[in-house]
Amino acid sequence: xxxxxxxxxxxxxxxxxxxxxxxxxxxxxxxxxxxxxxxxxxxxxxxxxxxxxxxxxxxxxxxxxxxxxxxxxxxxxxxxxxxxxxxxxxxxxxxxxxxxxxxxxxxxxxxxxxxxxxxxxxxxxxxxxxxxxxxxxxxxxxxxxxxxxxxxxxxxxxxxxxxxxxxxxxxxxxxxxxxxxxxxxxxxxxxxxx
Amino acid sequence: xxxxxxxxxxxxxxxxxxxxxxxxxxxxxxxxxxxxxxxxxxxxxxxxxxxxxxxxxxxxxxxxxxxxxxxxxxxxxxxxxxxxxxxxxxxxxxxxxxxxxxxxxxxxxxxxxxxxxxxxxxxxxxxxxxxxxxxxxxxxxxxxxxxxxxxxxxxxxxxxxxxxxxxxxxxxxxxxxxxxxxxxxxxxxxxxxxxxxxxxxxxxxxxxxxxxxxxxxxxxxxxxxxxxxxxxxxxxxxxxxxxxxxxxxxxxxxxxxxxxxxxxxxxxxxxxxxxxxxxxxxxxxxxxxxxxxxxxxxxxxxxxxxxxxxx
Numbered sequence: 139x140x141x142x143x144x145x146x147x148x149x150x151x152x153x154x155x156x157x158x159x160x161x162x163x164x165x166x167x168x169x170x171x172x173x174x175x176x177x178x179x180x181x182x183x184x185x186x187x188x189x190x191x192x193x194x195x196x197x198x199x200x201x202x203x204x205x206x207x208x209x210x211x212x213x214x215x216x217x218x219x220x221x222x223x224x225x226x227x228x229x230x231x232x233x234x235x236x237x238x239x240x241x242x243x244x245x246x247x248x249x250x251x252x253x254x255x256x257x258x259x260x261x262x263x264x265x266x267x268x269x270x271x272x273x274x275x276x277x278x279x280x281x282x283x284x285x286x287x288x289x290x291x292x293x294x295x296x297x298x299x300x301x302x303x304x305x306x307x308x309x310x311x312x313x314x315x316x317x318x319x320x321x322x323x324x325x326x327x328x329x330x331x332x
Numbered sequence: 333x334x335x336x337x338x339x340x341x342x343x344x345x346x347x348x349x350x351x352x353x354x355x356x357x358x359x360x361x362x363x364x365x366x367x368x369x370x371x372x373x374x375x376x377x378x379x380x381x382x383x384x385x386x387x388x389x390x391x392x393x394x395x396x397x398x399x400x401x402x403x404x405x406x407x408x409x410x411x412x413x414x415x416x417x418x419x420x421x422x423x424x425x426x427x428x429x430x431x432x433x434x435x436x437x438x439x440x441x442x443x444x445x446x447x448x449x450x451x452x453x454x455x456x457x458x459x460x461x462x463x464x465x466x467x468x469x470x471x472x473x474x475x476x477x478x479x480x481x482x483x484x485x486x487x488x489x490x491x492x493x494x495x496x497x498x499x500x501x502x503x504x505x506x507x508x509x510x511x512x513x514x515x516x517x518x519x520x521x522x523x524x525x526x527x528x529x530x531x532x533x534x535x536x537x538x539x540x541x542x543x544x545x546x547x548x549x550x551x552x553x554x555x556x557x558x559x560x561x562x563x564x565x566x567x568x569x570x571x572x573x574x575x576x577x578x579x580x581x582x583x584x585x586x587x588x589x590x591x592x593x594x595x596x597x598x599x600x601x602x603x604x605x606x607x608x609x610x611x612x613x614x615x616x617x618x619x620x621x622x623x624x625x626x627x628x629x630x631x632x633x634x635x636x637x638x639x640x641x642x643x
Contacts, residue, residue, distance in 0.1 A: 252580065254577075255581075256542055263539055267530070267539075269530075270584055271510060271526075271543075271585065272526045292580070
């Protein structure tokens with residue numbers, strides 16, 4: 139999970155979203171009444187089930203489709219999904235665990251330097267988009283990786299992509315571009331944000 | 333007068349001045365002439381005028397004006413407006429037995445363009461509210477037409493697309509308006525305009541320049557009634573603040589508002605934070621001014637500001 143540079147950059151995965159199917163119709167009322175740690179949302183037609191470990195929130199639909207969010211790694215997502223399916227099995231549904239897919243991975247990364255957003259946008263014109271009125275970060279979309287980076291002026295990045303590998307590649311791609319547009323380190327007493 | 337070349341029969345006849353064949357002719361709309369700019373010779377006459385209708389004002393009893401030819405063509409934006417509309421009749425014969433008018437329907441004119449014409453009207457209304465000049469309106473119309481023909485944003489409300497086109501046109505002309513200003517004249521939320529803005533940029537594959545603090549100075553200062561020196565001082569403060577990076581990660585609008593506040597406080601014309609916040613659409617100016625002043629390099633700036641205000 140490091141970018142191949144002199145100092146290793148910590149890419150911390152904060153959220154992994156995965157979907158899977160149970161291949162059977164689920165009765166949401168039963169789940170809502172008999173399940174533990176569930177929230178029933180009839181207006182959306184789904185049940186939210188929260189697992190303690192791994193810390194995962196799952197949206198369960200009556201068609202059998204389930205979306206798991208909140209995991210911190212792909213393996214954790216899979217374990218959590220399986221645990222969830224086991225929970226549903228214990229409630230009496232004929233669950234078959236199938237079509238597990240990690241849909242989205244959100245990671246944060248922090249550069250050791252601050253970034254000059256205006257220079258960065260000018261250098262990377264069509265790919266980078268910066269609208270200070272709308273959002274304080276530059277949005278850098280890498281098309282072939284299907285990854286989006288949001289770059290803040292403090293040097294923090296948030297990267298979203300379809301899997302962890304893409305996210306890591308995205309950071310490696312973006313790092314040299316950011317390195318060029320860094321702000322020189324200022325005297326610490328000068329810049330105080332109260 | 334007119335020279336035609338018909339050697340191969342395919343070249344269209346082109347009017348050129350006999351003395352200056354290379355000169356590009358100037359059209360005189362009022363007389364319908366083509367005039368050579370070099371020698372002033374009238375080369376072509378009776379040129380068809382596609383401007384608005386010609387009316388005769390010769391006699392007072394001009395109830396019937398037989399030379400009316402119709403509305404001005406808008407060739408860039410319409411698909412050729414050659415439909416006929418039936419207006420409400422005035423005489424007795426135009427009403428049938430029940431008192432309803434015959435020929436009730438005005439024939440709908442080119443329904444495919446009806447939405448576009450509506451949008452143009454909306455754009456014109458919005459632009460009128462903030463007194464935008466004709467060139468921006470034309471640019472907006474062109475952008476809207478391009479987006480509309482592409483159909484990639486078909487599901488979005490036309491008003492939202494129109495507002496976003498207006499925003500882009502102002503940016504492209506070098507006189508950006510903030511999203512909040514466009515919001516003020518449109519019924520669409522800032523969020524939706526922002527979304528449409530990004531979608532349009534992607535659809536038309538264009539990009540716009542980044543906004544700077546200087547773009548808004550003259551407008552905000554005039555609205556507040558601040559004299560020129562205060563405006564110059566504020567521009568200077570804002571530019572320095574961005575150069576020295578005293579306000580990282582802040583929108584240029586906020587920086588501009590804070591700079592105006594500082595400049596106005598340092599001068600005779602003091603404006604309250606609330607007034608400036610109202611004009612600029614900025615919520616909290618105080619924290620921004622505090623942040624930018626709590627740094628050593630501001631000491632070098634302020635003397636220059638005072639210098640500006642005194643001169």
